[in-house]
Amino acid sequence: MARRNDHSREQIQQMAITAAIGILNEEGPGQLSTRKVASAIGYTVGTLYLVFRNLDELLLHVNAATLDELHSAIRSALANQHTPVEQLKAIAFSYLEFARHQYARWSLLYSHQLQNGEQAPAWFNDKVNALFGLVEIPLKTVKPDMSHKDLVCATRVLWSGVHGACELALNNKLRLGDEVSADVLIHSMIDNYLAGLACEQVTA
Amino acid sequence: MARRNDHSREQIQQMAITAAIGILNEEGPGQLSTRKVASAIGYTVGTLYLVFRNLDELLLHVNAATLDELHSAIRSALANQHTPVEQLKAIAFSYLEFARHQYARWSLLYSHQLQNGEQAPAWFNDKVNALFGLVEIPLKTVKPDMSHKDLVCATRVLWSGVHGACELALNNKLRLGDEVSADVLIHSMIDNYLAGLACEQVTA
DNA sequence: CCATAATTCTGAACAGTGTTTAATTATAGT
DNA sequence: ACTATAATTAAACACTGTTCAGAATTATGG
Secondary structure, three states: OOOOOOOOHHHHHHHHHHHHHHHHHHHOHHHOOHHHHHHHOOOOHHHHHHHOOOHHHHHHHHHHHHHHHHHHHHHHHHOOOOOHHHHHHHHHHHHHHHHHHOHHHHHHHHHOOOHHHOOOOHHHHHHHHHHHHHHHHHHHHHOOOOOHHHHHHHHHHHHHHHHHHHHHHHOOOOOOOOOOOHHHHHHHHHHHHHHHHHHHHHHO | OOOOOOOOHHHHHHHHHHHHHHHHHHHOHHHOOHHHHHHHOOOOHHHHHHHOOOHHHHHHHHHHHHHHHHHHHHHHHHOOOOOHHHHHHHHHHHHHHHHHHOHHHHHHHHHOOOHHHOOOOHHHHHHHHHHHHHHHHHHHHHOOOOOHHHHHHHHHHHHHHHHHHHHHHHOOOOOOOOOOOHHHHHHHHHHHHHHHHHHHHHHO
């Protein structure tokens, strides 16, 4: 059999992405394979390679969908907060919550590396930049006299700091006792880093 | 052929670990396989499974060796620093340098997850704790009135913060411009977090 | 309406992976 | 010397990502 023409290429693409996300959520990253995705959408592997260059490209689209969901999760968490510090914490904790509840997809965001030194496409990088933008807005309110360079720097410090705490805490790599949790780490990180920025302001 | 008895189990174990490190350094994590390690030491896969339970256990030993090297790299960087803040920065920057120069092994430290929810053995966790201990010493000098809980917390915040900055910067996930680098992020992170801790002290 | 061209899709193949196990061989003990 | 024991291999199993010849269907042109 061949030439069913049941779905367009775009439809098959979207079906594959959805199926991959399903497998990721229900069976974990180790169980995701091209054959499994293909059979989940009622096709064979060959068809998958007609629609994606390789598995890497499929995963890139899965990651794009994840970035979109993370973006809207953060935006809705942001809606109820008014002071900039509360906003920054809302971002951090919705990030942590997302990592906890969508662990497989969240970790794929970082574990997935493009091969052969290929660059992610621009539309993908735009999604990443949009996320950093969400942090930059309240940060600029906290310290309006910041240069652009300092704003970029502070944004990345907060992002990678919170990310590192999430990653290591959720992977049990921090040898935390009962007293300290990821939440405590993030509170301390944000409070003290922002306090540090404020101190500088006084002495400058 | 069989029963050569050329090496003891411990020798084969050590040869395999060394060979795995070599492959990791020269060909990258994607090229590491049981057959390759086995042939590099002049044996077949079966012998490897006589000496390690599985590939996971071999990688655990590779990681243990990496932790040891990281420990001694930090200790030698620490030797020339005298003020606690300089010591904390020396730790952070030798961590960054280690990540840059031993990237494959450094990332294996975090990407390698034991399967089936198995726990790392105690002797491995001791090595991790020893690293955190290196941070705790100068941190306690900076702020001697800290509770144990606060010390554990601050240590992990600094560690995961610096780690997150290294990971994301080295993986090009931060969309940094030309102005900002991993070094700048780490300086900002440590300076402001410590300044934040100091501010608290005044107001408390 | 029919022949031909173009496309979709499959199924099998390839080279690789981790892991297990039967069989073989060299050594050690009696 | 003979046997029991331990070391080692080679082959197998079930999987992986990827490619590709060919089959089957649709679309096109005369």
